[in-house]
Amino acid sequence: MGKVTSEVPTFREIYETLERSVQDAGKWWPAETKFEILVGAVLTQNTTWTSVEKSLENLRVHDLLDPGNLLKSPQETLESLIKPSGFMRAKAGYLKNLTEWYKENDATADAIDTQTLRASLLNVKGIGQETADDILLYAYLRPVFIYDTYGRRLLEAAGLGSFKTYDAARNALDERVYEQGFTTEELARFHGLIVQAGKDARRAGGWEGILKA
DNA sequence: AACCAGGAGACAT
DNA sequence: ATGTCTCATGGT
Numbered sequence: 001m002g003k004v005t006s007e008v009p010t011f012r013e014i015y016e017t018l019e020r021s022v023q024d025a026g027k028w029w030p031a032e033t034k035f036e037i038l039v040g041a042v043l044t045q046n047t048t049w050t051s052v053e054k055s056l057e058n059l060r061v062h063d064l065l066d067p068g069n070l071l072k073s074p075q076e077t078l079e080s081l082i083k084p085s086g087f088m089r090a091k092a093g094y095l096k097n098l099t100e101w102y103k104e105n106d107a108t109a110d111a112i113d114t115q116t117l118r119a120s121l122l123n124v125k126g127i128g129q130e131t132a133d134d135i136l137l138y139a140y141l142r143p144v145f146i147y148d149t150y151g152r153r154l155l156e157a158a159g160l161g162s163f164k165t166y167d168a169a170r171n172a173l174d175e176r177v178y179e180q181g182f183t184t185e186e187l188a189r190f191h192g193l194i195v196q197a198g199k200d201a202r203r204a205g206g207w208e209g210i211l212k213a
Numbered sequence: 214a215a216c217c218a219g220g221a222g223a224c225a226t
Numbered sequence: 227a228t229g230t231c232t233c234a235t236g237g238t
Contacts, residue, residue, distance in 0.1 A: 029219085045220040051236060052219085086235040090221080128221045148219065164228085166220095195219055202217090 008159050011145075011173075012180045014211075018193040021213030022200065028192030029138050036065050037139040038102060041131050042094045047085045054084035067099050094126025101127075114142040129166045137191070143184045145170075145177045146191045150198030157207035 009017075031037045036056065043052045056065070058081040064070045070078070078092040085091070101124045109117060114136060121132040129147075136142040145151070147169040155169065156162050163169035182190070201207045 041219095044218090046218060046233090047220090047235075048218050048237075084235070086218090087220085087233050088235080090233055094221085126221070130220065134219080146219090150219080191219085198219085 010180060011177055011182070014154070014158050015182075015186065015190050015193075017211060017213055018190070018197055021210050022193045022197045025192075025196045028188070028195075031138075033065065034106075034139045035067055035099075035102060038098055038135055039065060039070075039095060041134040041138070042091055042098055042126060043082060043085045044134075045087065045091070045131060047087075051085040055082040058082070058084070067103050070099050071096060071103075090126070094124075097124050097126050109140055114144065117142070118144075129170070137184065137188055141184045143182055143187050145174065145182070145187055146194075147173075148191075148194075150201075151191070151194050153201070154194055154197060154207060154211075157201075158211060 029037070029040070031040060039059065040052055040056060043055050059065050059070075062073075062077075062081060064073055064078070064081065075092055075096075078095065079088040082088050082091055082095070101121070105117075105120060112120070117140065118132055118136055121127050121135060122129070127135075133144045133146050136144050137146065147155075147163070147166050152163045152166075152169050155173065161172065163172065177187075197207070197210050201210055204210075
């Protein structure tokens with residue numbers, strides 16, 4: 001008889017499983033500048049990336065992927081340009097809030113530890129846990145795990161437990177991520193694989209085919 | 214034609 | 227601390 005106790009996989013094992021079973025869906029989180037990553041992080045809230053690309057392109061041709069220009073831009077202009085990605089009124093305000101933060105904090109950010117930087121980002125209205133972690137990971141290259149909806153579903157499907165909120169998962173599991181010594185590059189790829197796996201799982205109606213590979 | 218997407222905030226309980 | 231509502235557009 002085999003083991004009776006069910007093995008709970010480590011994050012490293014889950015990561016390697018995804019590397020094997022998820023096909024690379026192209027460039028993950030493309031951006032030409034650091035500031036563009038911040039803008040994309042806000043725009044992608046509850047929206048598909050294809051919609052975000054349209055908004056980013058609109059901003060680009062109006063030369064608004066620039067902190068100074070974005071802040072000078074009228075609210076209505078900003079709203080019309082980001083319209084494709086939805087929540088245009090809220091997001092236009094969020095973008096200005098975050099841009100103010102950027103001008104104040106970007107220059108010194110590299111000298112600040114990750115948790116302090118995270119707390120600073122969370123003080124910006126419009127920046128929640130997931131968006132803050134996206135920014136930490138992709139713009140400031142900090143090794144953080146993104147506990148987004150797909151990530152939590154995956155972790156639950158893998159048997160690590162049930163996590164209703166972002167914070168619950170982070171509090172319960174973050175220590176394990178650190179212990180496994182993931183690099184920033186690995187965690188960025190991990191997140192990309194999780195999102196792709198989430199889409200696959202939705203199409204297939206479950207995570208089984210992805211996790212058994 | 215409901216339902217969801219690479220969420221967050223305000224407010225009530 | 228845990229739900230519910232709203233914000234808005236676009237694709238399946």
